[in-house]
Amino acid sequence: MWDLRRFGEKTALIEDQGEHISYAALADEADAFAAYLRKKEGGERPLVFIFCRNSIGCLLGYVSCLEHGAVPLLLDERLDEQLVKRLVDTYQPDFLYLPRESSIGFLESDWGELDCCRGYRLLAGDQGSEVALNPALALLLPTSGSTGSPKLVRVSHTNLRDNTRNIAAYLELDENERPITTLPPQYTYGLSVINSHLWVGATILMTGGSVMSREFWRFFREEQATSLAGVPYIYQVLNRIGFMDWELPSLRILTQAGGRLGSDLHESFGRYAEKNHVRFYVMYGQTEATARMSYLPPERTLEKNDSIGIALPGGTFHLEDEEGEMVLETGHPGELVYTGKNVTMGYAKTREDLAKGDERGGVLHTQDIAVRDSDGYYRIVGRTKRFLKLFGKRYNLDELESLLIQRTGHQDCRCTGSDDRLCVYLTDGTLEPEVETYLKEHLDLSRSVFRCHVIPEIPLKANQKTDYQKLNGEYENDRKG
Numbered sequence: 001m002w003d004l005r006r007f008g009e010k011t012a013l014i015e016d017q018g019e020h021i022s023y024a025a026l027a028d029e030a031d032a033f034a035a036y037l038r039k040k041e042g043g044e045r046p047l048v049f050i051f052c053r054n055s056i057g058c059l060l061g062y063v064s065c066l067e068h069g070a071v072p073l074l075l076d077e078r079l080d081e082q083l084v085k086r087l088v089d090t091y092q093p094d095f096l097y098l099p100r101e102s103s104i105g106f107l108e109s110d111w112g113e114l115d116c117c118r119g120y121r122l123l124a125g126d127q128g129s130e131v132a133l134n135p136a137l138a139l140l141l142p143t144s145g146s147t148g149s150p151k152l153v154r155v156s157h158t159n160l161r162d163n164t165r166n167i168a169a170y171l172e173l174d175e176n177e178r179p180i181t182t183l184p185p186q187y188t189y190g191l192s193v194i195n196s197h198l199w200v201g202a203t204i205l206m207t208g209g210s211v212m213s214r215e216f217w218r219f220f221r222e223e224q225a226t227s228l229a230g231v232p233y234i235y236q237v238l239n240r241i242g243f244m245d246w247e248l249p250s251l252r253i254l255t256q257a258g259g260r261l262g263s264d265l266h267e268s269f270g271r272y273a274e275k276n277h278v279r280f281y282v283m284y285g286q287t288e289a290t291a292r293m294s295y296l297p298p299e300r301t302l303e304k305n306d307s308i309g310i311a312l313p314g315g316t317f318h319l320e321d322e323e324g325e326m327v328l329e330t331g332h333p334g335e336l337v338y339t340g341k342n343v344t345m346g347y348a349k350t351r352e353d354l355a356k357g358d359e360r361g362g363v364l365h366t367q368d369i370a371v372r373d374s375d376g377y378y379r380i381v382g383r384t385k386r387f388l389k390l391f392g393k394r395y396n397l398d399e400l401e402s403l404l405i406q407r408t409g410h411q412d413c414r415c416t417g418s419d420d421r422l423c424v425y426l427t428d429g430t431l432e433p434e435v436e437t438y439l440k441e442h443l444d445l446s447r448s449v450f451r452c453h454v455i456p457e458i459p460l461k462a463n464q465k466t467d468y469q470k471l472n473g474e475y476e477n478d479r480k481g
Contacts, residue, residue, distance in 0.1 A: 001066045001138075001160060004030075007201035010175065013056050016207035016219045019118075021056055023201065027067075029060055029117075034068035036114050036122055037095065044132045045069045046094035047140075047354070049087070051077040051102060054181040054206045057118035059194065061097045062185065066160075070095075071133050071354075073140040073152065074186035077102060080442045090150040091351050092129040097122050129351045136345065137354060141188055141287050143347070149399055153287045154345040154354070160195065163290035163342035166312045167196040170295050171253065171281065177202035178250070180225040182211060182234055187393065189257050192291035193229050211237055224250035231258030231392025232419070235265055244272045251276070257283040257292070258392030259419050260380065263305050270301040284308035284380070287394075288364055290342040293317075294378065307377045308370075315340030317378055319370060327372075333381055336370040339363050386468070389419045390449045407438050412458050416471045422450040425471055429454040 007023035014020040037046055050061050050072045065072040073091070077099055084104060096111060100121050111123035139155040179197050181204065183190030197204050205223050209216040211234055228251065230238070235256060254273060261282065273280035280301050285292040296309030311317045319327035319334030327334035339362055346359035369382035386397040397415045404413045404424065412427040424435055432452045439445045459467040
């Protein structure tokens with residue numbers, strides 16, 4: 001994937017606790033670690049669940065898997081035990097790779113510990129599936145935030161190489177870059193930062209700290225970070241804590257993706273970038289496209305406020321109407337369709353799906369509604385299906401409903417909202433504390449981004465399906481109130 005040894009003794013990773021590792025050492029340790037990731041009988045490649053944090057130990061396991069033929073599934077290290085069990089039962093991995101202090105007591109009797117490595121431990125089981133992994137499959141990523149959904153995105157080696165190369169090209173990255181981590185590796189945006197900088201031999205500053213903490217900014221200044229990536233929530237926090245008034249002479253690049261930033265913040269950070277000679281890239285992507293599909297060139301940031309820009313090098317966009325016909329007129333909405341080598345192979349919902357080949361043929365229907373302006377730049381104006389993004393993570397509203405109904409046993413539970421708030425509607429008020437606890441403790445949602453409402457009944461349309469338009473009206477009234 002990266003050919004790490006070509007960068008020799010150049011520092012690859014630095015942790016905020018002082019640990020560091022060179023490219024040559026990272027390659028050597030990845031080779032040594034791979035000896036534990038034994039191939040199964042018949043030479044089939046193993047499946048490895050990696051529970052992620054921004055650390056050298058985590059990245060060592062990820063690099064070793066990609067360089068030596070194992071297929072990793074990247075997961076949130078804080079994922080609820082029952083959701084982990086659901087995924088283990090569904091996909092039957094050969095190995096679990098997780099932080100040393102992590103507890104998976106309900107599983108450990110079935111797993112043997114092979115090795116401890118830089119704060120991580122590797123567990124091996126004997127329940128691995130006989131279903132062979134497709135030869136093109138490189139990586140598995142979750143689709144929906146932290147819900148623990150068994151629905152995964154199947155990423156090929158070609159997808160990874162193409163998207164990584166193109167991101168590095170349009171961001172003009174080189175070995176002098178020193179990005180600081182602000183997003184977790186299991187999130188496709190956070191992973192793309194790691195992949196693209198390893199591609200060019202940069203030094204990645206690894207921290208799990210929040211941009212709200214003094215320690216984060218101490219590390220930023222001491223190590224002279226050159227770039228920072230953020231979803232809209234991070235930019236809201238930066239604006240609130242006075243970031244634009246600070247002196248950060250090493251900063252050269254700001255990138256934003258994971259949802260719409262908003263016109264005011266877009267303009268504010270655009271003007272900050274212009275004043276401080278920082279390149280500010282607004283980008284658009286989905287896990288189904290490996291990471292990125294478009295970027296807004298920095299020189300047009302202020303001119304094209306709210307735009308997602310143009311397609312990546314090697315990719316193209318077009319719009320389609322409801323009949324699948326191309327929309328050619330400027331300013332007319334249609335579903336945004338992307339074509340490129342970074343379009344992933346398809347989804348997996350079962351272990352058997354991991355044997356499948358490419359089901360998309362390089363074409364992705366994004367389910368976002370967009371318009372194209374006279375310069376060929378695109379702007380998102382809506383969505384064709386029910387999902388939202390909170391803190392940059394995508395949540396399928398139908399899936400959230402299913403989880404809450406299963407949890408409470410209450411059928412009259414519905415979800416709606418927008419990218420700044422999830423709204424849950426219940427007809428039984430006694431369930432409100434249980435729902436709030438579940439969202440906070442099991443899905444790791446901050447109380448500030450969701451609200452429960454008790455209503456007399458769930459509104460229905462004539463066909464007896466839920467009338468989400470009426471619920472959305474309730475949500476808008478709530479926002480105004």
